[in-house]
Amino acid sequence: MDALELSALAAEIAEEAGALARTRRREGVRLAATKSTLADIVTDADREVEELIRERLRAARPTDGFLGEESGAATGDSGITWVVDPIDGTVNYAYGIPAYNVSIAAVSGPPEPDEWEALAAAVHAPAVGETFTAARGHGAWSDGVRLAVTEVTDAGALLATGFGYDPTTHDGDLATVRRVMPIARDLRRMGSAALDLAYVAAGRLDGYFERGLKPWDHAAGALLVQEAGGRVSRIDRESPRPFLIAGGVTLHDRLRAILDEEKP
Numbered sequence: 001m002d003a004l005e006l007s008a009l010a011a012e013i014a015e016e017a018g019a020l021a022r023t024r025r026r027e028g029v030r031l032a033a034t035k036s037t038l039a040d041i042v043t044d045a046d047r048e049v050e051e052l053i054r055e056r057l058r059a060a061r062p063t064d065g066f067l068g069e070e071s072g073a074a075t076g077d078s079g080i081t082w083v084v085d086p087i088d089g090t091v092n093y094a095y096g097i098p099a100y101n102v103s104i105a106a107v108s109g110p111p112e113p114d115e116w117e118a119l120a121a122a123v124h125a126p127a128v129g130e131t132f133t134a135a136r137g138h139g140a141w142s143d144g145v146r147l148a149v150t151e152v153t154d155a156g157a158l159l160a161t162g163f164g165y166d167p168t169t170h171d172g173d174l175a176t177v178r179r180v181m182p183i184a185r186d187l188r189r190m191g192s193a194a195l196d197l198a199y200v201a202a203g204r205l206d207g208y209f210e211r212g213l214k215p216w217d218h219a220a221g222a223l224l225v226q227e228a229g230g231r232v233s234r235i236d237r238e239s240p241r242p243f244l245i246a247g248g249v250t251l252h253d254r255l256r257a258i259l260d261e262e263k264p
Contacts, residue, residue: 001061003106003135006080006120010104010220011133013056017049017102018126021087024048029094043087043094046070050086053104057082067111069216080119081111083219089192098127103194105219113215113234121220123198132198132224140201140227147201149230149248156185157206157251160196163189164212164241173211179258180209183251193244197221200246201228207247209255211236218244235260 001009024045050070057064065076068084082104087093089100102124107116121134132147134140140147159180163173177187188205190196193213199205201224222232222244231252235243245255 003119004138006106007122007133007135007138009057009060010082010106010120010122011124011131013053014102014104014122014124015131016056017053017086017104018124020052021045021049021093021100021102022126025093025096043090045093046087046090049102050084053082053084053086053102064106065111067215069214073111079108081107081116083107083111083216085194085216085220088194088217089190092191097191098125099190099192099195100127101125101192101194101198103216103220105223107219111215113219114237116219118219118223118226121223123194123220123224125195125198132201134201134220134223134227136223136227138227140224142198142202147224147228148203149200149225149228150203150206150251151248152206152250152254157183157247158186158188159184159255160188160190160199160205160208162191162193162196162210169212169241176209176211176259180255183254183258193217194221197232197246198224200230201225203228207245207251207255209243209245209259211243212241213244222246 030044063078065081066074085103088103093100106120109116124131132142196208225246232246
């Protein structure tokens with residue numbers, strides 16, 4: 001398969017997985033566990049949706065690797081790994097807020113963000129019926145429309161961010177917001193990294209920054225931004241909570257100039 005075929009497969013599976021997540025949401029959410037903190041939850045649907053994705057990928061691409069938020073990593077022989085967040089925005093999902101999605105990316109090379117090359121991506125938002133796709137070298141798309149990041153204007157940037165679940169990190173995250181606000185028109189905090197990145201690619205947001213993302217949080221969304229003409233970087237990578245910064249090239253560089261020296 002080439003990148004376009006991988007993207008089509010990711011979109012097909014993401015939409016099927018999203019339909020399952022939406023069905024389980026209507027039936028009622030049951031918490032399965034907490035992760036890093038009491039606020040960082042896992043639902044039964046997270047696990048069921050990831051298993052469906054894993055089964056579909058195994059059937060279509062049996063020699064590929066897999067890296068999922070809920071079921072961990074499995075190596076493959078093909079050189080391609082699928083990086084999956086079955087329900088990105090689980091707290092939104094549990095509370096009935098529609099800002100959640102299924103995020104699937106195919107990457108080449110080791111399953112490490114600083115070493116892989118993203119090939120294909122799909123981010124599907126089941127509650128609103130939108131799918132965003134990208135294939136390396138072929139652009140980012142949604143509903144047949146090619147996506148493009150925004151240009152900087154004098155009105156300031158509409159930015160998005162997120163906060164970690166660990167309460168001890170909140171003061172630092174709020175301090176970061178204060179540093180960035182002078183270049184902002186306003187700030188959004190939706191609770192779903194992949195959607196934030198998809199919205200940057202679609203021009204609905206101008207830029208995005210957040211500390212502490214996991215590989216499955218940004219693998220698909222980062223490729224969407226890049227294929228929409230934007231720039232994505234990870235900085236402070238030696239810290240436990242590296243920064244991810246995304247946006248149009250000019251805005252990205254302004255954000256990076258503000259955030260590059262910040263320590264967690």
